[in-house]
Amino acid sequence: MARIDALIKSGVVNKEGFYTLGGRLAIDFANSYKRVGREKEGLSNFDDLLIFMKSHSLLHEDEASDLHMFHFQNPGRCEKVVDTLVELRNSFRNVLMEVEQGWPVSLDFLEDINGRLAGFKSYHKVIPSAEGMELRTIIDENGPEKLMFPIIHDIADYLTSEHIEKTRACASDDCDLYFVNQSRNGRRRWCSMSTCGNRAKVNAYLKRQEA
Numbered sequence: 001m002a003r004i005d006a007l008i009k010s011g012v013v014n015k016e017g018f019y020t021l022g023g024r025l026a027i028d029f030a031n032s033y034k035r036v037g038r039e040k041e042g043l044s045n046f047d048d049l050l051i052f053m054k055s056h057s058l059l060h061e062d063e064a065s066d067l068h069m070f071h072f073q074n075p076g077r078c079e080k081v082v083d084t085l086v087e088l089r090n091s092f093r094n095v096l097m098e099v100e101q102g103w104p105v106s107l108d109f110l111e112d113i114n115g116r117l118a119g120f121k122s123y124h125k126v127i128p129s130a131e132g133m134e135l136r137t138i139i140d141e142n143g144p145e146k147l148m149f150p151i152i153h154d155i156a157d158y159l160t161s162e163h164i165e166k167t168r169a170c171a172s173d174d175c176d177l178y179f180v181n182q183s184r185n186g187r188r189r190w191c192s193m194s195t196c197g198n199r200a201k202v203n204a205y206l207k208r209q210e211a
């Protein structure tokens, strides 16, 4: 437990063990296949997905309990959402691998994202907020499919942003985490200094001792 507490403190993971070092939702989602403190796939069932959404402040507690009830009545439809997202995440990870190596985003992936965006019924609404008024996109859907919207929307936004050129894979051989490199000198190499960066430093130190 001590280890996860330290990782939460340094912003590497949230209290549910999902990685938060990606720099934005789309990348944290890409990293969601792993979860600190768990051996299996990070999103292995509908409950995991609700926890992922809640821990990223994308879902209110009351909406989550409504969806939990929905899952009892209609498990198939909920599991389909999880399967769809995991499949999408795997193809998004491929895209990240390619863009990190300087390749353009595959047109198949773009078509997939556009098709999904076209499937959402949404409208705009002006809502009073702490800073006056805010224009928000509301999803006209109460079923589990609405969980996909913020994720797919942020992937779409990511594809059009400068973050795509700043995407890096952790330099550690046994780590597959991605992040947006926003370090001032552009030299960030590790997913985090608390994990891979530190290990690399220790290994380099031991090597020097051997020499």
Ligand SMILES: [Zn+2]
Residues within 6 Å of the ligand: 170, 171, 172, 175, 176, 177, 190, 191, 192, 195, 196
């Ligand atoms: Zn790493």
